[in-house]
Amino acid sequence: MSGNVLTMLLAGEDTTANTLAWTLHLLWTNPAALARAADEVHRVCGDSPVPTLDQIAQLDYVEACTHEAMRLKPVAPQTGIEALRDTTLGDVHIPKGMVVIGVMRRDATSERHMPHPTAFEPERWRGDAAPAASSARRVSMPFGAGPRICPGRYLAGDEDGAGGASGALRVASVATVDGLPPRELLQLAMAPVGLTMKLHERERAGFDAA
Numbered sequence: 001m002s003g004n005v006l007t008m009l010l011a012g013e014d015t016t017a018n019t020l021a022w023t024l025h026l027l028w029t030n031p032a033a034l035a036r037a038a039d040e041v042h043r044v045c046g047d048s049p050v051p052t053l054d055q056i057a058q059l060d061y062v063e064a065c066t067h068e069a070m071r072l073k074p075v076a077p078q079t080g081i082e083a084l085r086d087t088t089l090g091d092v093h094i095p096k097g098m099v100v101i102g103v104m105r106r107d108a109t110s111e112r113h114m115p116h117p118t119a120f121e122p123e124r125w126r127g128d129a130a131p132a133a134s135s136a137r138r139v140s141m142p143f144g145a146g147p148r149i150c151p152g153r154y155l156a157g158d159e160d161g162a163g164g165a166s167g168a169l170r171v172a173s174v175a176t177v178d179g180l181p182p183r184e185l186l187q188l189a190m191a192p193v194g195l196t197m198k199l200h201e202r203e204r205a206g207f208d209a210a
């Protein structure tokens, strides 16, 4: 029981928090996407101070921004998998007991799978860009896959949806001390180093971002 609680706390906190940090950083450096996200939040949520779960479910563009941030900045960029029996993947033999490290970002940022793979383009996840969206979905697996896929992925979606919605309206600035893009530091989760953020009071933000 204590092991499960610890896993939930360790696996559930830094992952969602750092995903939100990366998302707001990427939105800040892509003003057109930030404006579109703010516009959607304003339209769906109106004046409600905290989005409800029903409202979060309607924030398709904000969700696409989170997907795109997780594609470019997966907070779990490597997963370890141990073979339970001798197996073969492609033409590689993997004996029982061998640990295989899954490198999650390689295909997710390869131009073999999508156009402009290093660009932040949330539109690739939207229905109106279906071919690119389905391609992005197949190659980007920030929550892992198979029987051990992250059980917290829907909770994470709601948390990052709520945080992204609030952030899209209120973000006043996102910066690093040296003005360079934030460095990636992989501890438990991959965090942006030295990222600072200022938020407006919600009442002052309105459509400022647009």
Ligand code: HEM
Pocket: 007, 008, 009, 011, 012, 013, 015, 016, 019, 075, 076, 079, 080, 142, 143, 144, 145, 146, 147, 148, 149, 150, 151, 152, 153, 155, 156
């Ligand atoms: C953006 C947020 C999150 C990301 C990117 C993420 C990612 C992952 C990944 C990649 C795995 C390994 C999956 C695999 O081995 O195939 C995992 C496992 C796990 N995650 Fe998450 N996670 C997130 C949020 C959460 C939350 C909110 C919780 C719970 C409150 C949670 C609980 C767990 C647990 C318990 C496991 C271990 C599952 C197992 O070994 O069977 N995660 N997560």
